[in-house]
Amino acid sequence: MSAAVHPLTNHLMPHYPRQSLNGVTHNPPGPSVIANSSPVTTRKRKRAHQYTINYSEVQEVDSDGRLREFIVIEDTPPPPTLSPATTHHGYSASYQPPNCGAPRTRQAARLEAAGLSSTSSSLVPAPPAKRRKQNLQEEVRAPAKKLVPASHHTQAVVAANSWESRSAAATDDTTKGAPSCDDKEGHYIIVPDDMIYKRYRTVRLLGQGTFGKVVEAVDTQTNSRVAIKIIRAIPKYRDASKIEVRVLQKLKERDPLNRNKCIHLLHWFDHRNHICLVSELLGMCVYDFLKENDFAPFPRHHIQDFARQLFGSVAFLHDLRLIHTDLKPENILLVHNDYRVVNVPIPGKRNGATKPKRILQSTDIRLIDFGSATFESEYHSTVVCTRHYRAPEIILGLGWSFPCDAYSLGCILVEFYTGVALYQTHDNLEHLAMMEMVMGKMPERFARAGARSKPEFFKEGAKLDWPKAKASRQSKKDVRATRPLADVIPPTDHANKLFLNLVQKLLAFDPAQRISVREALAHPYFSLTIPEEV
Template identity: 25%
Template sequence: MTKPRPVQMSVTIDWSAQSPMIKCSLYLVELYKKCNPQFKWIRQIKDDGIALTQPSAGVRNDGLDNVNDDFIFRVGDVITPTAQTSTARRKPGGSVYLVEAMMGQGSFGQVLRCLDMSDHSTVGVKVIKNQPAYTKQAQLEKEILKMIKQADPHDDRHCLGFVDAFDFYNHVCIVTELLGDDLYTIIKEGRYRGFSLDLTASIVAQVLDVCCLISDLGIIHCDLKPENILVDRCLPAVKVIDFGSSVFENKTIYSYIQSRYYRAPEVIVGAKYNTQIDMWSVGCIAAELFLGRPIFPGSSEYDQIFRITAMIGPIPQEMIASGRNRRKYFVEEITPGVAQTRLRLMTMQEYHSLNEKTPPHKNHSFVKDTIAKTIDAYATQLLHENEKSQRGKADRRPFIDFLRRTLVIDPQQRLTPRQALAHPFISGAAFSEHWQPPPDKPIPSQSPHSTHRNPFSEVIATITAPITRTDSSPQLNSLSHPQQPQNVPTRLAAPTIGSVESS
């Protein structure tokens, strides 16, 4: 156990511009000093000098990086621009971040919890690996976050708040606000029980607002999933994070995108894609928030498309024919008397005979033949466990209809973000099976303050504010369950915590 190291901290504050709440919380120490000049307090750094990066042996970048090209950080290190590259507005003392803890390491690099020495706020600093490919993608992520920040200056569109970006000894650093736990971890800690329909609708509405914002900017998130939706202080408030895989709609250079459970059919078959792939992910997320488990838990990409077609229907011939993976998952079917051949999905036996090392298909008892049967079966299970279950008794028709309209194989028939916001499940309006989505016609922004354009000269459209639900926000109660349910699909990644609403 190392002795805590004292850190002298000083900050220049414009007291007239601060609210009483900020003065008594964020700047409490400075307030004490202002009231009593004799008051002394020094922040202590626990475990100062303890290595956070593993492995911690310096072998590259003049000994600053390890064998994986990650910068070697220790508790108490200071991160500050090594060149005049910071995008933050200059604060007294400049951009200086004190490393407190490691929040996570991945293929892209590291995420650290840091103290902003200029205002004592806690932030997250994403430090990218010192490799050309990651550096290039990080530069794009930085530009995307800056675009979102400029399009959403008041930070009320449910996107991760951007703070700063700069270079640090050949590593790109992206500084953002620090949020709470991700939705997957909350579901996991609730024993994969899922959320109520009201809470699901509240969360999905915020994600749809993000989709409206970024689609108007011509941005595709490319990795929407519960792990990338974090709680903003407390549920139902959430924010979407991780734009590290994002691309611009007219620069879709990647073919392997989206986490498997949330991967759109057009991506799997290798066809052209656009912002509508995010709407497929939204549908998958909405189903999982209620079920507590992915609705398409594929063990491989073939298994994923097999599950999608089994529940929703076949892939359109035009989509298959235009996809680069048509020979990988599909075979020609010749019908006697018909001149034109038809492409169909390989059977399991056909595919596994060609790909022996592919993980086998696993039957999950909660997955049924259709979307409606899957949702209704889980509600019936909840009622069987508790005859007073509100989720079991709730009217599921609007939810099922919403899933049917977002989980559409043809992206042109899929609801757009604005149309989805108008759906009765999200808006809270009276439900009708004959509901028709409104036309999606964003109006180009005429605001004199909106002068920012994306790098490809696409006009940023005026953003439609999210539709507020008419019912009140649900109460959240922590849930404990004596036994973890069976058939929980294995996740490839499992980040971070919280409580869920009981059934």
Template identity: 30%
Template sequence: YKPKVGAPEAVAQTQAQGAAEPEKPKEPSAHYKPKVKASQTAEADLTEWDVDDEYHDDDDPGYRIREITENELLAELATKGQPSGGADAAAADELNQCAPADDGSAAGSSAVAEASQPAAAEVPEAAAPKASAFATVGARDAGEAQEARPVRASKPPVRRAAKYASSGDKFYPVELEGVIYDSFNLRVVFERDKTGFEESKELPIKTHSVIAARYQIVEYLGSAAFSRAVQCLDLENNKMVCMKIIKNDKDFFDQSLDEIKLLKYININGDVDEHGVLRLYDYFYHKEHLIIVTELLRDNLYEFSKFTRECGDTPPYFTLGRLQKIASQVLTALEYVHSLKLIHCDLKPENILIRSYSRCEVKVIDFGSSCFVDDHLSSYVQSRSYRAPEVMLGLPYDQKIDLWSLGCILAELWTGYVLFQNESVQSLLARILGIIGDFPYHLMTRGRYVPQYFTQDGQLYQEIEGPACPERGRRLHLLVPKKSSLRQRMRTDCEEFIDFLTQLLQLDPELRPTATEAMEHPWLAKCRYSDGL
């Protein structure tokens, strides 16, 4: 199925009507104009966005690679001036602290051998403070940097009086030692007079077949890491639904039980259509598979963006006006989810689905990775290209990681290119450094994973696979970020849009707005664009 995009004549007619009526916005809704390679552009044709931009084009990786050996790096660090105690010893200590946590090729070098100690994530903070790896980075003015550190006066998130779905159990919910225990029923749908395992570990998906005597398969929609999705007709009420079939795996089963619990919690606390989140219809266990039934939506933003780019003869769908609509709706969903003390933890284009193409309505889905703010937060959350800096560096995080993800999503929809490409964590960090700027000092000194990616003087490094040279040590790549900016990557004169992205992509989470604060940004003002709010 290929979604219908508005006809050019209809779009032109709408814009013409908007220009004729004084109450309509005067500013047309722009779309992105790709960057052309410098070799294909005359110097006279260069725009203001191209000046001092080190990116060749939109496909540029965003960094240069310098190959170096361990001993060469140690020598360079020694010549930069080290604390008393000997340059060689200080340089060796530096490399020990910046070595990758999972290094397995350390034999033959004393510096590398010491680096094979447990990773930063495995060592208690009090036992091995990794901040010493960056003692030479701004050490003389560290106190001044801490005093000058700006802090956003954030409004505390609105906490609603949460409701919980009825357990249907006479005993639960019950409180014991300050902990409230609750439950929900899980129906097991089975065939009478039959036992034993299924013939296949995968539930067969055949068009027109009926699952659990109620849901008739209409179309296969796609698959994800731990589930498959099909469009079904609910024979009970003659309604089209989306069925998510969880793979037969214990870990996937447990994670999906969490998703059901959270969807029930989200659905009972407010109008899911008003708040732009997924509606849950049903869930049950059938033929060794957990099955979740939800409302049926359209394409996700990743697939739809890819489709519209491939159809070069159609007008771009993701104009500034439509991006304004999407941003407002996603912020509404995040504000609601955050008010329930939840973090989405996996916001990306694939998890924002279109509800209406013509009205540009979307909904946020997939709460399988979500967690409560009071949970023991995992260090492995968010898809890499949309992962917030505090998560990558191994710092405490909160609901503001979702705001970083939204900034990445809007930039990607606007340009058609992933803002922070994810060949590796180091390459992603290189693009962040080149586009956004240097990480604040206090983040670098507190991050548990900083020594896995940065040398003591703040250079990004990545070890080259293969055996180390006995004489020269490990072979390393130093990733040198190419200088650019959000303005140069977005290539637009809309100051409000650039500022909106800048706020969402603040490296310091304390400076990043909450969902409620972001909704008050001037770029989201109504009647700015003919196809916007």
């Protein structure tokens, strides 16, 4: 199978002239303000349930004839809120955090894992989604992850057997015949007070994803608390984690004082056939804070602080010729979770009714998760970025590079302003139609390139072929209800006008016309002084 990467013409990327649009470089890489006007109201809370994340393995052959294997998590429909682009009042759902209490014994944990696991899916707790239609499939937001070339099949089988049998491939603290410390999917079973690498004592499970688990632990050498990302003991995940280690080492080498606020790798090692990455212990991710705050938007001066830090982090990556490819609120961690509570009016309620809202005490953040990061000069998979933050050139198969990160940042800023994701869809054509509703029609040159790459999305004249005859009534309704960006971010004062202008430049269809992240840092928006507000 050949890789479906379709290069664009060279004129489409003036901000980054050294690479072509398929991501392959031809030169060596070098070194008085009013309150937010987007209210969020709540719905009746529903009982939480679990979601199944389905994923598939995809193989591509690159230009050198090498076979590359990828894990692609299925595209996901909306997170548990309505999009600000499709409703004047977003709905929030009750957030019930996952049960992070670790099992007391490995045997009990293995039995529990065996009951929950399957060979083609992993379960994660999530808040209930708003039902858009009775038969609409429910999923959660998840990224398409990139993996390095797969080993020979027989080598993969041997390696896979090694972690199941705890054979010589396990590298630390294991003896022949010892009971497995993994569940049947290769996840490390977390037990309180377990010693990892004869140095780190586990405290609790912080989270779990497709690639592994993150635990809080105490470094017994320094008596400090750390976070350890424990990768699944499966060859393709181990190989992918080594790419992340290489990226993190590069970032720390080039920024030892961490002025650019990317997560710093403190230590990494191989423990019982699990690659482990040790980093500083930080607070919750920004998306979790939004959920626990009932999806209330951030104050505008906080958004400006977040944006300045985020743009600085991503510009630093781009200077190193590195593309993050998975920017989203889940991959932005707060350094501190401390907050104060204020009472704010409930929109549409009379008699002065109020509700509590959390206001962060500190807006310091760190950018994390470089497992999908890609150097400009290295192989680019065809699909990257979590669905809701994916740039149009990726959807259209036109190749991608640094501007896809800028597009994701635009989506993130809108989510900070409204509290909910800008685009909530699981269908490519519907996604493009919503983009046109938000940003206007695609530029003709970009549309023609898209029509050549994905003719199934276009009709004669390089016009988006929406709605298709097979489009559901609900899908048509959702697209019709999508609001222009100027309605989502109303230009009611100077601060909002500049903010809207910045987001418009980030969400431009054509990556050649999209503002670069380094240029965005010089935008007049960042010279504003925005008074404190709630």
